[in-house]
Amino acid sequence: MPELPEVEVAARALRRWLVGAPIARVRTKRSNVVASRLGTLRGQTCSAVERRGKWLRISFDTTTLFSHLGMTGKWVERAPTDRALAHEHAVFTLAERSVRYVDPRAFGRLVLAKRELPAWTALGPDPLLDGVDPARLRGRRAIKDVLLDQSVLAGIGNIQATEALFHARIHPERAANELSDAERAALADGIGWTLQRTLALEDGTEITYLGEKGSENPFVVYGRAGEPCPSCRRALERIVQAGRTTTFCARCQPRRR
DNA sequence: AACGGAACCTGAAAGC
DNA sequence: TGCTTTCAGGTTCCGT
Numbered sequence: 001m002p003e004l005p006e007v008e009v010a011a012r013a014l015r016r017w018l019v020g021a022p023i024a025r026v027r028t029k030r031s032n033v034v035a036s037r038l039g040t041l042r043g044q045t046c047s048a049v050e051r052r053g054k055w056l057r058i059s060f061d062t063t064t065l066f067s068h069l070g071m072t073g074k075w076v077e078r079a080p081t082d083r084a085l086a087h088e089h090a091v092f093t094l095a096e097r098s099v100r101y102v103d104p105r106a107f108g109r110l111v112l113a114k115r116e117l118p119a120w121t122a123l124g125p126d127p128l129l130d131g132v133d134p135a136r137l138r139g140r141r142a143i144k145d146v147l148l149d150q151s152v153l154a155g156i157g158n159i160q161a162t163e164a165l166f167h168a169r170i171h172p173e174r175a176a177n178e179l180s181d182a183e184r185a186a187l188a189d190g191i192g193w194t195l196q197r198t199l200a201l202e203d204g205t206e207i208t209y210l211g212e213k214g215s216e217n218p219f220v221v222y223g224r225a226g227e228p229c230p231s232c233r234r235a236l237e238r239i240v241q242a243g244r245t246t247t248f249c250a251r252c253q254p255r256r257r
Numbered sequence: 258a259a260c261g262g263a264a265c266c267t268g269a270a271a272g273c
Numbered sequence: 274t275g276c277t278t279t280c281a282g283g284t285t286c287c288g289t
Contacts, residue, residue, distance in 0.1 A: 003282060032265075054283080071283055072267080087267080105266045107283060119284090141259080150284090159282050222282085242261060245280090 002054060002069040004128065004155030005198040010075050011051040014058065017077050017099045018046040018092070023060075025093040033070075033089040033103055036112035041065065041092070053123045053154025066117045070107025076100050123154035132191050134184035137176055143187070144172035144241055156191065159222045160198070162246050164190035166221045171253045172239065172246040221247045 002010070022045045028034045044060040051057075056067040067073075076085070080098040084091075087104040101110060111117060125133065136153065139146050146152055147161040156164070165172050167190035170183055179187070201218050217223050220230055225238040229249040238247050 006282085068283080070266090071281070103266095104268070105281090105283095107266065109284095145260090148283095157282050162282095243263090244282095 002071075002073065003157035003160050003198075004051075004054065004126075004195055005160075005202055007051050007054050007056065007069060007155070008128065008199060009202045010069065011049050011056055013077070014046075014049045014056065014075055014099070017075075017097060018049065018058065018094070021045065021094045023092050023094060025091075027091040027093075029089050031089060031106055033101075033106050033108055034110050036110070038065070038090060038110065038112065040112065052120060052126050052129070053150055054157070055117075055120050055123065055154075057117075057120060063112050063114060066109070066111045066113060066120060067101070068109045068119070070103060070105060070109070072105040073101065073103040073108030076102055122151055124149075124151045126154045127156070127191055127195055132188040134181070134188040137179065137184045137187055139176045141176060142173050142241060143170060143176045143179065144244070144246055146176045147191075148244070153191070155195075158244050158246075159219060160191070160194050162222045162248070163194035163198075163220055165246065166190075166248060166253065167193055169252050171255045172241065172248055173255065221249070223247065 022043055023041050026038050026042050028038050040063060041060055044062065046058055046060055048059045049056060054068060058065040058067060078085070078098050078100055080093045082098070085100060085102050087106070088100050088102050089106070090101040090110055092099045124136070132153065137143065137146055144161055144165065147156050147164065148158070164187060168183065168186035170179065170187060221236055225236050225247045227236055228234065229236055229252055231252050232249065234249060234251045236247050237250050238245050
């Protein structure tokens with residue numbers, strides 16, 4: 001679920017909830033999600049929360065906690081006395097609040113590391129922090145694959161890639177090397193556009209996910225196969241590449257130009 | 258080397 | 274109504 005915008009929302013919330021106050025108590029459930037013994041965080045104070053791509057780096061006095069939200073991960077704030085939530089994997093209790101990690105599908109990870117985590121170090125430029133260099137959108141692979149490669153650009157997932165490709169009017173199966181400079185520039189622009197747009201929609205402190213609480217699909221083409229193209233009204237189509245679905249308009253995003 | 262598929266999980270929605 | 278199938282916004286491993 002979470003792509004760059006949702007993780008950015010989580011980072012902002014964690015900054016407000018964690019920075020400055022010592023952790024009084026840590027409780028974890030054993031599962032694949034909690035990959036380290038987090039008890040060492042007791043008594044330590046968070047000094048900074050950073051996001052790069054879909055990863056969070058949460059700095060404490062003598063160690064660093066890395067958090068990836070997988071498909072369904074979420075950080076929430078509750079009263080310390082509130083009962084355990086469903087799929088709650090970790091609870092950090094501070095003075096007057098408890099900060100909890102919830103993840104039904106359990107694809108997320110909480111990992112302690114002294115310095116860096118290889119997964120963090122391997123990340124490419126972050127579109128929000130570093131901007132998007134169109135020259136990076138190259139390779140023999142399909143452009144959709146390139147967009148999802150976290151070492152090329154960090155933070156783009158299936159939704160943001162789908163939206164950016166539509167905005168730039170580029171067919172997802174075209175080879176990245178085949179794009180013109182103008183198309184690469186349009187795609188870089190589309191990435192910025194969809195990230196900012198999604199971020200603006202994520203107004204609350206907690207992440208919201210499509211389909212959750214019956215919320216309406218806020219995206220332009222993602223999840224809208226069969227509906228009319230917002231630009232030309234032709235029915236949107238869907239294709240699958242390496243198991244990932246892309247919704248697109250066959251007229252506005254032609255395979256050949 | 259590059260790419261596709263399976264695996265890791267649970268739950269909501271669609272299909273029957 | 275209820276059981277079954279399909280699908281989901283991520284990543285990694287494994288085989289071809």
